Amino acid sequence: DLILHNDKFIREEELVISKEDRGYQFGDGIYEVIRVYEGNLFTAKEHIDRFYDSAEKIKIVIPYTKDVFHKMMYDLVEQNEINNGQVYVQVTRGASIRQHHFPADTPPVLIGYTKTVERPVELMEAGVRATFIEDIRWLRCDIKSLNLLGNILAKQEAHDKGFYEAILHRGEVVTEGSSTNMYGVKDGVIYTHPTDNLILPGITRSVILTLCEKLEIPVQETAFTKTQALEMDEFFLSSTTAEVMPIIEIDGQAIGGGTPGPLTKKIQEAFKANLNLGVKA
């Protein structure tokens, strides 16, 4: 498979990354994960818009227009003949002598690559188990940055305890997952944290909210507490790679009937229908 290095397609063995790349030394960069279904980049525009937003928020100037960048993503998928998979793309502030403040006129370094990934169908049918973990991250979680220590430490702690995901909370208030957004369902209403500086505005989240509007499922973009989470009729998470994933237990306590809830399943079906799988684009 080819790798995109800035605007060139190269083989992995040709890739050279500086020891002083700021992504490597400071986590000074941003990233996106874009899903490919049957050769089509899913919600590419939304991911590209967020990619440029994240770059702008940390003052990295991406030296390509969004259209050129979209074409680069498309070509990467085409050249690697990805059918069902994903694109990982990141841009760092580039390489220079190690100093905290920004180096003058140093070009950013962009890397993109693909991998084949299938839909997590069995997991979505069975549901997963999650655990509450304190959200120790900084206060700009809206930026999809390479600064992921708070995320990976939480994910690792969840995995060490045998859980699929961490449900992060600041004090009593649930924010999101370590790499997902979180939702509770109570009396037919969906609750999820508003898109502010404390969560990543998930693209899958925006697709789900649009689908709920069409399905006339009421959504309250308001935060809920850990106690309220445990009292929900249903609970689920979302991300580009996890899609709509039911959570059937939190810290050993069954949610609702301890099986995926009816509204969650309705949203899963609507999400899958929205993918138009099997329909030649």
Ligand SMILES: Cc1ncc(COP(=O)(O)O)c(CN[C@@H]2CONC2=O)c1O
């Ligand atoms: C902290 C965090 N919250 C929410 C989400 C969900 O956002 P999307 O719906 O836009 O994916 C992600 C996605 N994390 C990406 C998605 O897959 N792997 C990742 O690291 C994330 O890292």
